[in-house]
Amino acid sequence: MTTMKRDLHKKRGLVVKKVFNIAKNILVWMVVILAVCMMIFTIISVTTFNRNDRSLFGYKAYIVTSDSMSKTDFDAGDLILAKEVDPATIKEGDIITYMSQNPESFGETITHKVRSLTTDANGNPGFITYGTTTDTDDATIVTYPYVLGRYEKAIPNIGTFFTFLKTTQGYFVCIFIPFMLLILYQGLNTIRLFRRYKREQLQEMESERAKIEAERVESAKMMEELMALKEELARQRGNEQAESETQ
DSSP, rough: HHHHHHHHHEEEEEEEEHHHHHHHHHHHHHHHHHHHHHHHHHHHHHHTTTTTTTTBBBEEEEEOSOTTTTTTTTTTEEEEEEEEEOGGGGTTOOEEEEEEEGGGGGEEEEEEEEEEEEEHHHHHHHEEETTTTTEOOSSSSSSSGGGGEEEEEETTTHHHHHHHTHHHHIIIIIIIIIHHHHHHHHHHHHHHHHHHHHHHHHHHHHHHHHHHHHHHHHHHHHHHHHHHHHHHHHHHHHHHHHHHHHO
């Protein structure tokens, strides 16, 4: 009964160890996948987000930096996608992304709603735009050459995460620490494997030494038997010789 309990306890221990190893491997792979995803996301975001000269499948991605449209469509920190379109197809009520020509915000990328279609002082077609939060028209007319795309979709808070990722704290939390944990884990795993290898090597040496010692003992025993046999033969010859002389 005691043996059965011992075997049952041993089996439970093996099951627990197996479950622990599976959970550990899952955790390690999750960290690996997370770290790789962060690296890929960082590369894509750095090379694509807020770049007027870059697009992905015809879409440009921008991080919203103000709440000028938060009343109706998106908030600061959201990531928006603007599709490249022919400015002539844009109509009233569309939301467009454009490069500002206003001296106060010259060169900035702005995404506002089109209030109406118009022309500038030189007769060039353009748009009167406004932010829905303040409902105030922008100071300058947006002509076709400065239109970057038409707003299609917003992804909440991705911009906030990307902004955090670009900081020193974000780099350490999302990239550096996961990779350091992987390196530490692999280092500890390497040390453990090396120790097991040395232990197995030592056990193999001990086994070989024991085998050699057993062979030595066996050889010594055979030698003793041979010497005893030799002495027995010598004694028999002596006896036979003594009997022959007596006769």
